[in-house]
Amino acid sequence: MAGKLYAVGVGPGDPELITIKAVKTIKNADCIACPKSHGEPGTAYKIAKEAVPDISSKELLLLEFPMRKTDLIDAHKKAAEQVIHFLSSGKKVVFLTLGDPEFYSTFYYVASIIKEQGYEIEIVSGITSFSATAARLELPLSLGDESVMITSGKFCEFEGTLVILKAGSKLKEIKEKAATYNKNVYMIENCGMPDEKVYYDLHSIPDEAGYFSLMIVR
Template identity: 35%
Template structure:
């Protein structure tokens, strides 16, 4: 059995990557977290013809037993695509499920902040600027940090959990509107 965490972007079917489509089409079953808006399902429904689909009511903060039950339910399939809006690395329940199933692969998707940047024609970061992506403003607590540096500088940061950050003023003006 192989599990795939598949990011399908911000809800626009045209923003699904080619790799995500291939994994969905090649999978034996597609697991779609169920929400009242059905945004995830609606983004991929045209690619689910003749495909077994499991709609699973799985809020991100559910307990481990719920993920264990789902893992037991899907473990008999050869190839399982667990689809999630955006990218599986951002606020997705995928990694809570992956804890119970090996091996797994992650297919990244377009994030909502990348889509927002493109839609408003505002770059997220340029040149030597820094960026913090946070759920609170002003950010008072940072759990993880991503430092993007040239390859020769990476040894300085490996194994640490901190970020260097600044917020783009232009982007804040858009968000405050």
């Protein structure tokens, strides 16, 4: 009998934000797959381990995804082959992702290859980084009939609320453009993590920050 692949979103950083369904799915898994960082399990695994300590008793499959986009196609194929090795023996594999698997997740590149081979896939949603950031700021993302736009590292002129993910390396450019509009700008770096930093106005936001930096403009 073939195994099944689960994508499990562990939320943005705070282990207490992992859903009950995510915890149950992790506990029932035979194998945990996750990206590795410097040879060790990445951030998603560390978050999951705090919420589900017995995850360390599961078989661990560390997947390598290089930062250069030109190398990613081969990396996705290799990762899919590694996951299929476990699925072909009937094992339940959980692929951990930060936030929610539906937003900028590496999972779907790998899953598309695996799905073509006829394996079953299930998605377990996680709390998104922008939902957690808005809650931390006690800020509504939208009210009434307001619209919300989500971008990746890009400022756009927009009438409603603008959410900018992956803003860290482009902050200087984003700040320059945002300054020309009469809107409030907020940012959180590493939301829910021990080294979280919160900024409540445009002038306090630095020109550079880490990868997990999210801006809200409204």
